[in-house]
Amino acid sequence: MLLRLFHRGLIPLAFGACAVAALIYGAKYNTVAVHIEQEVPPEPPLVFINLMTGLPTIMDPVTGDFVIVNEEGKPVPIDPMTGLPPGYTPPPMPGDPMGGDPFGAPMGGDPFGDPMGGDPFGNPMGGDPANVPLGVTETPVLNTIETEPVFELVKTGDPESESIIVSDVTIGGLELLASGLIRRTYSGAPPLLCPT
């Protein structure tokens, strides 16, 4: 009788208690961090004005070269002979008789601050500012470049309870990206049924 009480009384009671503990832990305390993919607004690319040509350029993120773009921010075709857009006439260059001479040409500005020459800080009566490098300078331009949408994984607010995870797996709504990194595969209203 005692053996039966142990076998069919205490053992199922112990297993039942473990089961209830598992249910309580799962329902109330076990939480899982779930990530969703969220579109990242693209950062406006830096647009430079090439002082040699006076044209806006952006840096190609792949090659690292500077590409001339139009007002809409799109690359323009280049004449291979001149390296400039067809029909485009560049503005006077530093050193040009009609322009400022950074090296102190008599008719131009004096890069070293000659009182008779140009004003190195951009005096309109003189030549171009002398301390402007021959390269490029940064100018804010409206972002009109069309780029591919970029997504990044972000955690959903609070960690999800196991009940929600159970509900999500019944519709095939979760996938493992890496150990501990779980992604929800849907956004908005969940699908009704599991696609499996």
Place this chain on the structure above:
Amino acid sequence: MAEKKYANFSARIARWRIWFQTAFLFAWLGPFSTRIHTVCGPTFHCYSCPFATFACPIGVMANFSSLHLIPFLAIGTVLLTGALIGGFLCGWICPFGFFQDLVGKIPTKKYKLPAWSGYLRYVILGVFVVWIPYELGKDHWGFICTLCPAGALEAALPSMGQAALNGDPIVWPSAVKLSIVGVLLGGMLFVQRPWCALLCPLGAIYGLTNYFSFLHLKVNKHTCTDCGLCKKTCKYGVDPRSKLDEQRCIRCLDCTKCGHVSASTVLMHNNQGKKSTASASEETLVQIDSEK
């Protein structure tokens, strides 16, 4: 009049098993489109079924395994049910078992499988529910849900029917899944509950709980005459006299018709068997023969 010929309460209630199974269908199929998929049900019923009320514990376990998580809710549900009623769930509650019982009523010769075949279920549980999802992910062809015949019958076929009615393109289940369903349907004609007896991973868990469940079978050794009727009536080839807690037993209570085996708990001092006599067994035997 017929009830008097059965020796004990278990034998009498066993005749109502099909109605219990039918009644429980209303719980699993959610007649009011109630979907409580945040809760694991204790039975093997695909959550992709349009009428499924609860989540399938095996599907949840496999999915959690693929996510490298421990399914506390599914384990708790199955363990609690198993500790209370063990394999009774398979025989009396499971909708997929009920379906197999109905198909099994087609009058064909049924063969009994050897005892070792029941251990194949543990391979299915370990490999297709735990190992493959954990190591290879849920996109692998061996993921249990992509093979499960219950999913094909309860979810894929209704979805295909619904798509056909709506004029939408029909998405067919995989050839492997359809093949498994075909083989299983054919097998139901020759083996009683082939899925439960050979492959069911949930039945494997409940089979283990047969060894300690609160509600269990008991043989009254004071009155047992070793007539062998219990073994003869068991459709799964279990001999209750020697292996009362056999892991393949679904507690259908067919064996209680002999009058010396009955469902019991520690709270019940079951002495019904003492009142039954050899003549009661003989009457039962007559009743069983007349049913056949």
